[in-house]
Amino acid sequence: MIEVRGLTKRYGSAVAVDRLSFDVPPGAVTGFLGLNGSGKSTTMRMILGLDAPDAGHARIGGQAYRQLRWPLREAGGLLEPRAFHPGRSARAHLAALAAGNAIRQSRVDEVLELVGLESVARKRAGKFSLGMAQRLGIAAALLGDPAVLLLDEPVNGLDPEGIRWIRGLLRSLAAEGRAVLVSSHLISEMALMADRLVVIGKGRLLADTTAAELSSRTPSLEEAFLQLAGDSAQYQARNMS
Amino acid sequence: MTAPASRQPPGRYRFRHLARMEWIKLRSLRSTWLTLAIAVCASAGIALATGGGNRTSGGMSVSNTLVGMLIGVLLIGVAGVLTVTSEYASGTISATFAAAPRRLRVLAAKAAVVGAVALIAGEAAAFLSFFAGGMTLRHGITAPALSQPGVLRAIVLTGASLSLAGLFGLGIGTVIRHTAAAITVVVGVVFVGDEFIGQLDLAIRPYLPLDIVSHSLGATGPACLPGTAPCWLSPWNGLAMLAGYAVIALFLGGLVLTRRDA
Numbered sequence: 001m002i003e004v005r006g007l008t009k010r011y012g013s014a015v016a017v018d019r020l021s022f023d024v025p026p027g028a029v030t031g032f033l034g035l036n037g038s039g040k041s042t043t044m045r046m047i048l049g050l051d052a053p054d055a056g057h058a059r060i061g062g063q064a065y066r067q068l069r070w071p072l073r074e075a076g077g078l079l080e081p082r083a084f085h086p087g088r089s090a091r092a093h094l095a096a097l098a099a100g101n102a103i104r105q106s107r108v109d110e111v112l113e114l115v116g117l118e119s120v121a122r123k124r125a126g127k128f129s130l131g132m133a134q135r136l137g138i139a140a141a142l143l144g145d146p147a148v149l150l151l152d153e154p155v156n157g158l159d160p161e162g163i164r165w166i167r168g169l170l171r172s173l174a175a176e177g178r179a180v181l182v183s184s185h186l187i188s189e190m191a192l193m194a195d196r197l198v199v200i201g202k203g204r205l206l207a208d209t210t211a212a213e214l215s216s217r218t219p220s221l222e223e224a225f226l227q228l229a230g231d232s233a234q235y236q237a238r239n240m241s
Numbered sequence: 242m243t244a245p246a247s248r249q250p251p252g253r254y255r256f257r258h259l260a261r262m263e264w265i266k267l268r269s270l271r272s273t274w275l276t277l278a279i280a281v282c283a284s285a286g287i288a289l290a291t292g293g294g295n296r297t298s299g300g301m302s303v304s305n306t307l308v309g310m311l312i313g314v315l316l317i318g319v320a321g322v323l324t325v326t327s328e329y330a331s332g333t334i335s336a337t338f339a340a341a342p343r344r345l346r347v348l349a350a351k352a353a354v355v356g357a358v359a360l361i362a363g364e365a366a367a368f369l370s371f372f373a374g375g376m377t378l379r380h381g382i383t384a385p386a387l388s389q390p391g392v393l394r395a396i397v398l399t400g401a402s403l404s405l406a407g408l409f410g411l412g413i414g415t416v417i418r419h420t421a422a423a424i425t426v427v428v429g430v431v432f433v434g435d436e437f438i439g440q441l442d443l444a445i446r447p448y449l450p451l452d453i454v455s456h457s458l459g460a461t462g463p464a465c466l467p468g469t470a471p472c473w474l475s476p477w478n479g480l481a482m483l484a485g486y487a488v489i490a491l492f493l494g495g496l497v498l499t500r501r502d503a
Contacts, residue, residue: 072339088270089269102250
């Protein structure tokens, strides 16, 4: 369970995330939808304690990220597609993270197999394609078998087969009772993957709903999303003039 | 449905877990071993050359055998920078802090691992240099012996300076985050700037890192010759000064780490 309450982040006079509140319940995939630059990544970085909010807070299982006893066993995050040293092997990268949270080393091989990287596990990860890099990032997120998962644009760079794989993986993780938050700017992908949708624009909450409910208002989900996002953009333009 | 949260072991992540994490990170990079090997070989190689070229009638001094250690100081200083700036460059830092959001504990673990590895490499380089320097001496020139007063201290303290260089690099790298800029500060300001600052005011020279390594740590006799300026720091004071630089750099690194977004 993730709770976001009044989360706010400013960069100088620009507001990246503006009093954002929503929940990510267990047992469901929650899609985090917004145009590029709408504040999705900043929100996820604040949930994972990497960026400090200017106001509000985020909690994982009722606790601030910093307070977690074994962070990787409670929440797994995929933020950047290449968050590893290019000279290090996939296996060593995961082994180091596992050691940091006292996760048994045999788990490293388990997650490598789960994401299909076992044959290249000992190769330098710098040679990985974007799709392989994403798989390594997902392996790192799953390392601690966490109850909460946050994935920022996980389908970027994946081929259609990879996209289908990740869709199935996230759905099965949610079916196991985990809270899954997955961001994307691809509305069609979200419609297939997510049970619930949190839509933001210019850092503000635009809708906290289900895909079915959102698309019932307009002929298509895409149209509904663009209408929402477009409204927020116009609102912002009015504010600035 | 499994309940992942209930399977958590007791306790929480500690310094020892993070030290292990940092050790795996360091040892799994080929560049780590390459840098250490170059530092040791270059120091010993220069000692071989210095021994061969030695003409002093009174015998070779221990500090003469250790002149190559400055290369080691430079290389390990840069390696210390890279242990943290390469994490920022690649984005590994977000994975690191996601695993361990208590950042000062991460910095402490990095410092312990970098300091220990650089200490072992530094002592290896210093002892190898000492013996290598004695090996190539011409007939009639006596090599320094471990049994002579101050010789063992000179070797051990000069070896330890590599550890402090690594920690200094780690601190500067943590403050600056960008590889090129941090290396410029470590190499440029500390090693090259040493020459310029030292020329402006001779009185400051005994406190500059380069001079401490070349004149204080390896000294066996009186650190101040009559009538000559400047007076060098004593070996132990020199080491304390270098430790001070490392502590200041790490302190600033810790300050930045807790105040800035990752």
